[in-house]
Amino acid sequence: MxxxxxxxxxxxxxxxxxxxxxLKARGITDGxxxxxxxxxxxxxxxxxxxxxxxxxxxxxPIGHEQTISQPYIVGSMTQEMAVDGNSRVLEIGTGCxxxxxxxxxxxxxxxxxxxxxxxxxxxxxxxxxxGYNNITTMAGDGSLGWPRYAPFASIxxxxxxxxxxxxxxxxxxxxxxxxxxxQVSGFSQELYVIEKTPQGIKSRSLYAVRFVPMRGAxxx
Ligand code: SAH
Numbered sequence: 001m002x003x004x005x006x007x008x009x010x011x012x013x014x015x016x017x018x019x020x021x022x023l024k025a026r027g028i029t030d031g032x033x034x035x036x037x038x039x040x041x042x043x044x045x046x047x048x049x050x051x052x053x054x055x056x057x058x059x060x061p062i063g064h065e066q067t068i069s070q071p072y073i074v075g076s077m078t079q080e081m082a083v084d085g086n087s088r089v090l091e092i093g094t095g096c097x098x099x100x101x102x103x104x105x106x107x108x109x110x111x112x113x114x115x116x117x118x119x120x121x122x123x124x125x126x127x128x129x130x131g132y133n134n135i136t137t138m139a140g141d142g143s144l145g146w147p148r149y150a151p152f153a154s155i156x157x158x159x160x161x162x163x164x165x166x167x168x169x170x171x172x173x174x175x176x177x178x179x180x181x182x183q184v185s186g187f188s189q190e191l192y193v194i195e196k197t198p199q200g201i202k203s204r205s206l207y208a209v210r211f212v213p214m215r216g217a218x219x220x
Contacts, residue, residue: 011043014055022057028075036105045098062096064119074099077179083107087153092142097123110135111149113142115215141216145171159214160189172196181211
């Protein structure tokens, strides 16, 4: 067995353990989410880390002062989006593209916006190399959404905002869910699920989180 074969075997075993111990054991039950996270090679999204670290129970640096979320947070947010193979979704904060790839395994198409041009380019090339053909990315300010492809069945934001950007709730389809970390006071953030129902907007907080701040128009 070659060195690359044995590291591939190790990555698969780390990935299956991650799904059992970090996701299933903590209440992630959606079969499509579990299958996607058993499939996506997380170690190829976090260059410079060992295979064990790539599948560890924590966030990791991805360069440009940004981080990839802990696996549990990715699984939990994806499950809360309540999407399927017919859904077209929007992601704000592509980062290294791991969450993007997990979504691409589940939904029909992912549109994803990244603010940092260098990170956008790196990740666009990575997703292309890995063969994803249902992901469209762009560099820009995601707080404005992506009107050209709206409405979206669900929107996921992976940077913390002081408030829900109005463009994002406008671009959410009726019945759709927007997942967003909100800055609730100086240092604390909570993950919110915003639902667009026929009776209006409903929102609930899931749990405390820690994301990098959202940049762009929302800062002004
Ligand atoms: N989901 C990513 C998380 C990356 S961290 C991953 O798993 O790797 C948050 C990302 O949001 C960073 O890449 C940051 O540059 C990006 N970001 C911050 N503000 C943004 C904005 N207004 N529009 C788009 N991306 C933004």
